[in-house]
Amino acid sequence: MLKVVGVLILLTCLSAQVFATSAKIYVWRNEQGVLVFSDSPRPGAEEVKITEQNIVSSPSIDTSILDITPQKIEEKYQVEITQPEQNETIRDNTGSVYVTGLVKPVFKQGLKIQLYLDNKKYQKPQSRAIYILRNIDRGEHQVKMQLINNKGKVIASSDVTTFYMHRTSVIRAK
DSSP states (O other), rough: HHHHHHHHHHHHHHHHHHTTTTTOOOEOOOOTSEEEEEEOTTTTOOOOOOSSSOOOOOOOOOTTTTTSSSSOOOOOOOOEESSSTTTTTEOOOOOOOOEEEEEEEEOOTOOEEEEEETTTTEEEEEEEEHHHEEOSSEEEEEEEEEETTTTSOEEEEEEOOEEEEOOOOSSOOO
16 A cells, blocks of 8 residues: 555656756655655655656657648449349249339438339439339330439439240130
8 A cells, every 4th residue: 555655656746847847856765664755855855866757759750741631522322223133034924023122322311212123213312222113014125223212313223124025825726
């Protein structure tokens, strides 16, 4: 305990030296033989001679090359249609087609996907890259997805994917 007190006194005295250059430090041993440091003289105490002040100086560093203005990070989004595959033939008598997409890097809140079927908007933009097309006619069709930010601006677009719908004809051969 006394050692801790001695160390605390030493630290206090040393820190006081930083602020008051004329302060003196005295040292002596107490009855238990522990060194005691103080800024007050006492009979039998010796003055600690401090020959050099602790001066901390930083090296000269040229910081003019550092740009401290915050940089706006622009995310480059990508949209890809994963289903149906390019030139896929879909056989469904109801004309249903599942269209799914993938948005990279991350589909964030506030972004919307607009699907285009045969160059026309299909339904309203939505926050998921999954659409179910119903009652699609037989033949060739094209789909494309566009990623739209919260201001309505298109920020990414997929390639056009062509698929073929195959449905049983209602006309029966005789």
